[in-house]
Each structure stands twice: as structure tokens, then as C-alpha cells.
Amino acid sequence: MTRQEKATIIDELKDKFTKNGHFYITDASGLSVAQINAFRRLCFEKGVEYRVFKNTLIKKALDDMEGDFSPLDEALKGTSGVMFVEETANLPAKVLTEYRKKQGGEKPLLKAASIESDIFLGEDNLKMLSELKSKNELLGEVIGLLQSPVENVVSALQSGKGTIGGLVKALAEREN
Numbered sequence: 001m002t003r004q005e006k007a008t009i010i011d012e013l014k015d016k017f018t019k020n021g022h023f024y025i026t027d028a029s030g031l032s033v034a035q036i037n038a039f040r041r042l043c044f045e046k047g048v049e050y051r052v053f054k055n056t057l058i059k060k061a062l063d064d065m066e067g068d069f070s071p072l073d074e075a076l077k078g079t080s081g082v083m084f085v086e087e088t089a090n091l092p093a094k095v096l097t098e099y100r101k102k103q104g105g106e107k108p109l110l111k112a113a114s115i116e117s118d119i120f121l122g123e124d125n126l127k128m129l130s131e132l133k134s135k136n137e138l139l140g141e142v143i144g145l146l147q148s149p150v151e152n153v154v155s156a157l158q159s160g161k162g163t164i165g166g167l168v169k170a171l172a173e174r175e176n
Contacts (some may be wrong), residue, residue, distance in 0.1 A: 006057060013053065013061035020084040022050075022115045024092040025058070025072065028108035029079040039108060046095050049084040068157075071119045071145050075112035089115045093130035116132065 017023060028036060043050040055076040083092040096110060105124040113120040114130055120129060133141075 009053065009057050010061045010064070013057060016049075016082075016084050018062060020086050022085050022089040022092070022113070023097075023118075024083040024113040025075050025111045026050075026081045026083060026096065027079055027111050028052075028081050028107040032109050035107075036104065037157055038103070042102075043083065043092075043100050044093055045161070046091060047085070048092050048095050050064050050077065050081055051068075052081045067117045069114070069119070071121060072112050075121060080111065081108065087135070090130055090132040093132070093163055094128055096126060097130050 030038070034139070040050055055078075057060065058080060059073065059076050062072060083095070085091045093113070096108060099108070100106065110123050110126045110129075112122070113125065115129075115132075
């Protein structure tokens with residue numbers, strides 16, 4: 001690989017790291033070609049981009065970016081594939097978990113993850129990362145919590161035939 005090709009890949013990686021606030025570094029060594037292709041297909045179907053890069057190129061791209069990505073240095077050993085996703089931070093973890101269940105194996109391994117510049121190292125974080133709620137899920141929960149008091153008042157008004165006296169009576173009965 002020439003210097004120009006390496007520089008092109010580093011620029012491409014920097015662009016991907018900048019555009020995608022979330023990325024996971026995995027180790028899929030030991031998987032057969034058919035298994036890797038099945039994993040790539042699942043990633044594609046779920047909207048996750050998966051590519052394998054040399055560790056030195058990943059490190060150089062991360063070194064040129066804002067933020068401290070030095071904790072990832074220990075994860076950049078051996079074979080490294082990078083999973084990129086724009087919005088849903090837990091999607092790559094869910095894809096890894098789903099693929100493992102289908103294949104009945106322990107690979108690909110999670111080496112590290114970066115979610116909005118927070119670094120998670122090691123396989124033991126996979127379950128926690130897969131259970132993270134997405135931004136839209138959290139917003140939905142907040143909206144649901146904000147709507148529930150209003151729904152209580154509306155239902156009390158409807159059950160009290162729309163009068164203030166009926167509302168007070170319905171609310172008093174609910175508290176007892």
C-alpha cells in the first residue's frame with residue numbers, strides 16, 4: 001500500500017469518525033469467510049457499516065481528531081473491524097448480540113466502543129451497550145411522562161361530565 005493510499009484511507013476514516021458519533025471496534029478473527037459475509041449482511045440490513053482496517057491507520061485517524069482517544073490504543077491490537085452508525089448508539093451492540101445468537105458463537109468480540117466520545121473497553125460492556133436507550137426512545141419516555149398528568153385530568157373531566165364539581169369528585173375518588 002502506497003503512502004497516498006494510506007493517506008486516503010486515513011482521511012476517509014477521519015471523515016467517518018466525524019460524521020458518525022458512535023463506532024465500535026470488533027475482532028472477528030477466526031470466523032470463516034461465510035460467517036464474515038453473514039455478519040456483514042446483517043450489519044447492512046440493520047443500517048450499520050462494517051469495515052476492516054489496519055490498526056495503525058485507525059490510530060492515525062483518531063490521533064488527528066479532537067478529543068482523547070488514547071484509551072483505544074490497547075484495543076487496537078490484532079484484527080480490527082469498525083462498525084459505524086450515525087444515530088442509534090446501541091444498534092451495533094444489538095447487531096453483535098443478534099449475530100452471536102444466530103451463530104451460537106462468541107465472535108465477533110467487542111474490543112471497544114466510542115459513544116459521543118465516551119470510551120467503553122472490553123467485551124463485558126456489550127450487554128450494557130445493547131440495553132442503552134436511543135435518543136428517540138428517551139424522548140418518547142419523557143413525552144409519555146409529561147402527558148400522563150394531562151391525561152388524568154382529561155379522563156377525570158370526561159368521567160365527571162365536564163363540570164368542575166364532577167372533576168373534583170372524580171379526582172377525590174381516585175385518591176381514595
